Amino acid sequence: MTDVWAVVTNAPRGGVRYDHVSVEPPDDADLILKPLYTGICGTDRGIVSGSLPFSYNPRGYNFLVLGHESVCTVVESKNERFVKGDIVVPVVRRPGGCVNCRIGRPDNCSDGDKHEAGITGLHGFMRTEFAEKSEFVVPVKNRTIGRLAVLTEPLKNVVKAFEVFEIISKRSVYHKQDSTLTGKTCCVIGTGAEAFLYGLVAKSLGFNVILTNRHPVTDYKTKMLESFDLEFINYSEDFDRSFSSGIDLLIDTSGDPGTILKFTKRLNYNGIAILFGTNGRAKPSTITGIDIDYIVERNITLAGSVDAAKVHYYRALDYLEEWSFTIPEIGNMITGEYDPNNVKIFTQKGPGEIKSIIRWGNAP
Ligand SMILES: [Zn+2]
Structure with missing residues (x-):
């Protein structure tokens, strides 16, 4: 002992x-x-x-x-x-x-x-x-x-989730005509540490990234988002206009079923939603036949992703090393x-x- x-x-x-x-x-x-x-x-x-x-x-x-x-x-x-x-x-x-x-x-x-x-x-x-x-x-x-x-540990979850994304995205032509993801929109629900890390990895892959929450964020977080070149939208203010051009990749860190459904119905054709957050105490939400129709007719994939393997810890450390030079504000x-x-x-x-x-x- x-x-x-x-x-x-x-x-x-x-x-x-x-x-x-x-x-x-x-x-x-x-x-x-x-x-x-x-x-x-x-x-x-x-x-x-x-x-x-x-x-x-x-x-x-x-x-x-x-x-x-x-x-x-x-x-x-x-x-x-x-x-x-x-x-x-x-x-x-x-x-x-x-x-x-x-x-x-x-x-x-x-x-x-x-x-x-x-x-x-x-x-x-x-x-x-x-x-x-x-x-x-x-x-x-x-x-x-x-x-x-x-x-490294919170970031390795993000690396694994993007491995899941890679696998799912192969079922159709997901990239743009120039083979990049530039201009594709990734929306991350949440503004905690995991959401920031999801935003940074999505950005590095070429996505246009929006972090979103139902309330405004502190000035400190606003500055962080600016230094990471990530957009923020308070969706309680103007949801319809803010996401009118659609979402290609949705990542949820909230675990809230009502919010997930709301954003899932903004996904474009062949869109992917990766569910990462969990909240056993979240309020229940009703899913309708029209919601199912939206998901089916657009080939939308909802995927859960938990934890990660050793390979993802290594990749997470590579990201941290790179960002410590390219985005020194990561330390904040x-x-x-x-x-x-x-x-x-x-x-x-x-x-x-x-x-x-x-x-x-x-x-x-
Ligand atoms: Zn096992």
Whole structure:
């Protein structure tokens, strides 16, 4: 058993405390890691508030260590690929026994028998140190990206969703006549950290990108959107005119059925909607025969996309490295650094929050 300080909850009941706990290291772990930074997201807050019934403690424990967004330093290695001082990002989802899990794609698990660090049956990364198997970490080769590496985990979800987009878009000629996506419109519902990352990747692929929400955004976010060259529309003001020219790719980070349906009916022929956000407490919405007709007659695809595989973590790190040069304002997405014992951040968003992170004692 290893004694550590950790941010813990009791899943699925909720609650949060910074506590001294004992955790059994995994069999055949060959690395000891210490976190530098861990990110906080809606999933962590959902677990803490007790609103994610699918979350559960690891077997034999009456607590769950939180944290699935992390960048760590290696403090001990029994693996020749890693040395003390290396920077790594541990992966969230761990394979079960199904065929997709066994080929390294637990993100596409076909029987649900996988685990997710800090969420479902596996301790997370918000602890002073932990033992890890090297097969479940991705090296951060370019150290100059610094704390930006904490965005690897949320960004890898976006990379995977665009892989889903690539596959679906092949069913018809989706690109423009000049073979690019320039001028195609991607609309992202939401203005949180994931929405910004979706916007940035869509922009880099050539889409004209609009982030949208039912309320205005802060001046800080307006400046961020400008620096990222992303448009914003407050759809509660003028929905009809704003989206009159149609949407080619819709990405939802809200999980709200009424909003998703409203925007789905702005999709162009062969349009694609990728659903990423979830909200079990969202108000129900009615889908009519006319709605189904709209979707069928236009060959519209609605696709869910969850998590990502190791390959997407690597690509996410490539994006972060590139953006750290081309869009240095990306660093402004991290809007607050907190100490591990300051657990109030799990029940109350930081001021002007886009991404709040915890800075551990080992950070430079
Ligand atoms: Zn599986």
